[in-house]
Amino acid sequence: MSETEQLRIDGQRLWDSIMAMGEIGPGQQGGSCRLALTDEDRDGRDLFIRWCEEIGCRISIDDMGNIFARRDGRDNELSPIVAGSHLDTQPHGGKFDGIYGVLAALEVLRTLHDNDVVTKAPVEVVMWTNEEGSRFAPAMIASGVYAGLFEKDYAWSITDSEGNSLGDELKRIGYMGEMPCGQNPIGALFEAHIEQGPILEAANHQIGVVTGGQGQHWYDVRLKGQDSHAGSTPMSCRRDALVAAAEIITMVQTLALKFAPHAVSTVGEMSVLPNSRNTIPGEVFFSIDIRNPYAEVLAKMAAQLATSIAAIVERHGDECEFKEIWDKPPVHFDLDCIAAVEHAAVRLGYSHQHIVSGAGHDACQVCLVAPTSMIFVPCAGGLSHNEQESAEPEDLEAGCNVLLHAMLALANKNGA
Numbered sequence: 001m002s003e004t005e006q007l008r009i010d011g012q013r014l015w016d017s018i019m020a021m022g023e024i025g026p027g028q029q030g031g032s033c034r035l036a037l038t039d040e041d042r043d044g045r046d047l048f049i050r051w052c053e054e055i056g057c058r059i060s061i062d063d064m065g066n067i068f069a070r071r072d073g074r075d076n077e078l079s080p081i082v083a084g085s086h087l088d089t090q091p092h093g094g095k096f097d098g099i100y101g102v103l104a105a106l107e108v109l110r111t112l113h114d115n116d117v118v119t120k121a122p123v124e125v126v127m128w129t130n131e132e133g134s135r136f137a138p139a140m141i142a143s144g145v146y147a148g149l150f151e152k153d154y155a156w157s158i159t160d161s162e163g164n165s166l167g168d169e170l171k172r173i174g175y176m177g178e179m180p181c182g183q184n185p186i187g188a189l190f191e192a193h194i195e196q197g198p199i200l201e202a203a204n205h206q207i208g209v210v211t212g213g214q215g216q217h218w219y220d221v222r223l224k225g226q227d228s229h230a231g232s233t234p235m236s237c238r239r240d241a242l243v244a245a246a247e248i249i250t251m252v253q254t255l256a257l258k259f260a261p262h263a264v265s266t267v268g269e270m271s272v273l274p275n276s277r278n279t280i281p282g283e284v285f286f287s288i289d290i291r292n293p294y295a296e297v298l299a300k301m302a303a304q305l306a307t308s309i310a311a312i313v314e315r316h317g318d319e320c321e322f323k324e325i326w327d328k329p330p331v332h333f334d335l336d337c338i339a340a341v342e343h344a345a346v347r348l349g350y351s352h353q354h355i356v357s358g359a360g361h362d363a364c365q366v367c368l369v370a371p372t373s374m375i376f377v378p379c380a381g382g383l384s385h386n387e388q389e390s391a392e393p394e395d396l397e398a399g400c401n402v403l404l405h406a407m408l409a410l411a412n413k414n415g416a
């Protein structure tokens with residue numbers, strides 16, 4: 001067995017780094033709250049950069065705030081083999097979603113550094129800005145700019161619920177870099193991630209060899225009725241925007257059940273104006289997220305959603321702004337990258353299976369411009385986007401060893 005084949009990562013160091021990152025922007029119930037481009041996100045980025053510089057990585061930051069930490073290879077003309085994910089979280093996020101992928105990639109470079117292993121192609125860790133899309137929608141915006149899916153000016157112009165723009169917040173936290181986003185090449189990208197679903201745990205597999213990701217459409221809906229007195233307005237005279245919204249929200253759930261077993265749909269964000277218990281709501285805003293692994297079925301869901309909303313709004317007589325803000329088709333990952341992950345899992349003796357990602361990831365954007373695949377590990381109860389999110393240290397270690405050997409396979413490939 002060659003010197004590099006014997007290499008294994010340090011699982012305790014990986015776990016300790018994940019726990020240390022979790023100290024930054026702690027949630028109320030043991031999870032994390034580091035919304036994109038907040039001070040907490042900045043502090044997490046600063047810590048990540050400090051760790052990368054401790055092992056001699058060269059740091060580049062692009063003008064979407066994406067961070068690349070590079071370990072040179074023997075032939076630096078070759079495009080780097082890159083691994084990473086995101087450090088921003090949901091408002092009630094867990095300690096592992098995204099963070100595992102960034103710190104597993106860092107642990108790979110720490111292991112190469114400890115063992116003085118210099119790969120043929122350079123290797124890099126990447127941290128993508130605003131993967132979650134919770135503060136600034138849509139999600140995966142910075143990896144989307146890198147992949148040429150979004151214009152930078154559009155991305156910089158996106159505002160949060162308080163009117164702060166993504167571009168201004170990037171500048172405010174000091175992470176609008178010089179390098180134009182998308183300029184630096186990626187030879188291949190791997191992303192390690194918790195599955196965020198129940199499949200691996202139910203099948204008792206340690207590794208998910210991810211073959212692609214499902215498609216998703218995101219919408220903004222604003223309904224306008226009429227504010228009026230809750231006591232003196234007869235029921236026949238009301239234009240209650242919340243009643244129309246309630247009917248739409250029930251229909252959104254029915255739509256997914258109609259396209260079972262693969263379809264999912266969610267209304268996750270909502271605001272009611274004037275939000276006073278004795279005033280009939282005259283205005284309601286809410287989000288809609290629909291997903292399916294099959295493009296043609298997702299298109300049918302989207303068409304039926306629009307038709308049903310129009311009919312409900314018509315019946316209630318409200319004004320309606322219904323805007324699609326994101327159309328993300330399903331993706332298939334690169335066969336060589338999938339094979340590198342699978343060969344590593346087999347050689348390391350980890351139980352594994354193929355799986356399609358239900359969640360969106362930066363890898364689902366970058367795969368359009370660079371060979372890409374992902375490595376999943378189970379999480380307890382399949383729970384994620386929840387402060388109770390958790391994963392077993394030995395599974396996280398297994399996934400990181402697979403990442404190490406998948407990266408080595410590509411970084412040392414003849415002619416790589």
Ligand code: HGY
Pocket residue numbers: 131132133139140358359360361
């Ligand atoms: O929405 C997603 O699937 C991801 O967590 N941003």
Ligand code: MN
Pocket residue numbers: 086097098131193360361
């Ligand atoms: Mn994630």
Ligand code: MN
Pocket residue numbers: 090097132385
């Ligand atoms: Mn997430």
